[in-house]
Amino acid sequence: MSEPLLEVEGLRKHFVTTKGLLRRRRVTVRAVEDVSFAIGAGEAFGLVGESGCGKSTAARALLRLIEPDAGGVRWRGEDVLAARGARLKALRRRMQIIFQDPYSALDPRQRIGAALTEPMRVHAIASGAEARRRAAALLDEVGLPPAVLDRYPHEFSGGQRQRIGIARALTLEPELIVADEPVSALDVSVQAQVLLLLRELRRRRGLAFLFVSHDLSVVRWFCDRVAVMYLGRIVEEGPAARVLAQPLHPYAQMLRDASPVPDPARRGTLPRIRGEIPSAAAPPPGCPFHPRCPQAIARCTGSLPRWTALPAGQGGVACHLHG
Amino acid sequence: MRADGAASLTWIGGLLCLAVLLAALLAPWIAPFDPAEQSILDRLQPPGGDHWLGTDQFGRDILSRLLWGARISLTVSLGAIGLAMVVGGTIGLVSGYIGGRLDLFTMQVMDVLLSFPSLILGLIVVALLGPDLVNLVIAIALTAIAPFARIARAPTLSLKERAFVEAGRALGYSHARILFGHILPNILPEVLVMATLWLATAVRVEASLAFVGLGPKPPTPTWGGMTRDGFETILDAPWLAVFPGLAILLLVLGLNMVGDGLRDATDPKLRHE
Numbered sequence: 001m002s003e004p005l006l007e008v009e010g011l012r013k014h015f016v017t018t019k020g021l022l023r024r025r026r027v028t029v030r031a032v033e034d035v036s037f038a039i040g041a042g043e044a045f046g047l048v049g050e051s052g053c054g055k056s057t058a059a060r061a062l063l064r065l066i067e068p069d070a071g072g073v074r075w076r077g078e079d080v081l082a083a084r085g086a087r088l089k090a091l092r093r094r095m096q097i098i099f100q101d102p103y104s105a106l107d108p109r110q111r112i113g114a115a116l117t118e119p120m121r122v123h124a125i126a127s128g129a130e131a132r133r134r135a136a137a138l139l140d141e142v143g144l145p146p147a148v149l150d151r152y153p154h155e156f157s158g159g160q161r162q163r164i165g166i167a168r169a170l171t172l173e174p175e176l177i178v179a180d181e182p183v184s185a186l187d188v189s190v191q192a193q194v195l196l197l198l199r200e201l202r203r204r205r206g207l208a209f210l211f212v213s214h215d216l217s218v219v220r221w222f223c224d225r226v227a228v229m230y231l232g233r234i235v236e237e238g239p240a241a242r243v244l245a246q247p248l249h250p251y252a253q254m255l256r257d258a259s260p261v262p263d264p265a266r267r268g269t270l271p272r273i274r275g276e277i278p279s280a281a282a283p284p285p286g287c288p289f290h291p292r293c294p295q296a297i298a299r300c301t302g303s304l305p306r307w308t309a310l311p312a313g314q315g316g317v318a319c320h321l322h323g
Numbered sequence: 324m325r326a327d328g329a330a331s332l333t334w335i336g337g338l339l340c341l342a343v344l345l346a347a348l349l350a351p352w353i354a355p356f357d358p359a360e361q362s363i364l365d366r367l368q369p370p371g372g373d374h375w376l377g378t379d380q381f382g383r384d385i386l387s388r389l390l391w392g393a394r395i396s397l398t399v400s401l402g403a404i405g406l407a408m409v410v411g412g413t414i415g416l417v418s419g420y421i422g423g424r425l426d427l428f429t430m431q432v433m434d435v436l437l438s439f440p441s442l443i444l445g446l447i448v449v450a451l452l453g454p455d456l457v458n459l460v461i462a463i464a465l466t467a468i469a470p471f472a473r474i475a476r477a478p479t480l481s482l483k484e485r486a487f488v489e490a491g492r493a494l495g496y497s498h499a500r501i502l503f504g505h506i507l508p509n510i511l512p513e514v515l516v517m518a519t520l521w522l523a524t525a526v527r528v529e530a531s532l533a534f535v536g537l538g539p540k541p542p543t544p545t546w547g548g549m550t551r552d553g554f555e556t557i558l559d560a561p562w563l564a565v566f567p568g569l570a571i572l573l574l575v576l577g578l579n580m581v582g583d584g585l586r587d588a589t590d591p592k593l594r595h596e
């Protein structure tokens with residue numbers, strides 16, 4: 001990785017809500033506490049973790065769909081968080097998103113053709129017949145016929161809608177696509193088709209991906225590098241093969257061991273995961289994972305483990321056992 | 324599938340509304356007499372003969388006055404509801420989309436407006452501004468703004484959380500484009516159904532205001548005004564009050580039937596995609 005496309009540094013996002021009917025109190029949910037990573041051009045970077053660990057929030061914050069509280073996001077060295085107006089609009093062309101739920105991702109009252117040509121008109125890329133021709137070409141690229149242009153979203157299945165959503169993300173010819181659980185709402189057979197499509201697009205267009213998922217097998221198949229998140233922090237990061245096969249952090253090990261293996265001989269051998277993910281409104285002191293960690297030592301309750309880089313491009317880990 | 328009975332009621336309502344609309348449009352050509360022409364010799368004629376629906380105490384033809392009066396009823400109610408729909412709908416859309424304190428404040432103002440019965444609010448405004456046609460439209464529109472703001476805001480709150488709104492922002496769309504190009508088309512069916520139902524209320528409020536003397540000045544014929552004038556002779560010549568009263572009833576009924584039908588047709592639970 002020579003020059004990173006996207007650099008995220010110390011990203012933080014807290015949500016403040018008020019709770020209680022009579023005695024109202026402010027509750028701060030620390031969705032993203034301190035997240036840093038970088039994605040190179042054409043690289044697929046996976047962000048994994050349980051639901052509620054902050055991975056989707058982090059992805060939205062770097063796209064400015066949510067305003068982060070602190071930290072930095074740089075696109076080819078340019079400050080994304082400081083961008084306003086035309087600068088921000090230009091940056092939006094470079095980064096696009098595809099969503100988990102294909103049913104809510106499309107405007108139900110807009111024909112597919114209009115949904116695909118509107119971004120081109122807004123960014124003055126193309127209009128009229130030219131925009132329509134481009135839209136048809138994009139549909140072809142995601143495996144749908146041009147007749148789709150004149151139809152409404154409700155006429156399509158979840159997998160087809162996801163393809164349309166992917167085509168829409170490509171209208172502005174981005175260099176990075178944030179894929180937020182892009183296949184987890186789809187049938188297993190359709191999941192494979194959509195994943196193959198994404199990999200094909202990545203190969204053909206040289207796209208970089210931030211791939212947010214809780215499915216380790218999908219991430220391992222799709223991504224070059226992966227970061228494991230727990231309670232708003234990255235606990236381990238590195239090449240996908242290394243992190244998912246020989247993780248160092250006890251939480252990453254637990255995730256690996258909890259993934260089903262398609263082997264009848266190993267039926268019923270999944271180890272149980274201990275405990276529940278703590279509330280991000282009241283994270284435990286010290287290492288956030290220590291209450292569930294089978295290898296916790298005295299230091300884990302007292303202090304937050306520092307990030308330790310591993311040698312030879314193997315990434316890094318935040319754990320007292322490896323500090 | 325909806326019951327056939329409900330569907331035919333919608334059609335009957337539609338025909339009633341169409342009949343009133345045609346009467347209003349064609350009044351200059353189909354009215355047998357000049358609605359303001361007085362004739363002492365023909366005063367208080369019962370229905371039948373030259374005057375199908377009889378004459379009033381000045382000898383004016385009631386049918387002709389009803390046909391011309393339909394114009395006032397429709398102009399005022401359509402104008403008022405059109406105005407309320409645009410103003411109230413925009414308030415609801417913007418307030419729901421922006422959210423936060425502004426939304427809280429706006430909706431509390433709307434709640435205060437809602438707490439006045441339409442007739443009382445209309446009375447106050449017309450009494451303050453004076454009873455001409457434009458003020459009537461404004462007065463009735465004011466009573467209907469709050470319901471339109473509410474009906475526009477509720478679906479906006481849920482729509483703005485949908486991924487396609489987030490997609491629009493990621494694609495660099497302006498807030499105005501998202502709001503009026505993507506959220507508005509999705510709430511329009513609800514707002515239009517509401518408009519049909521509120522048209523009936525507007526007709527009623529206009530008639531009520533005319534009935535208490537806050538309508539357009541005589542000799543302009545209005546249904547509410549005619550009912551009031553006929554009240555004085557209701558025992559001797561009931562047709563003076565009965566026919567305009569019936570006209571109000573049929574128009575309100577027709578609008579309600581159309582509104583109910585449209586509401587059922589756009590109900591997502593009944594609609595099959």
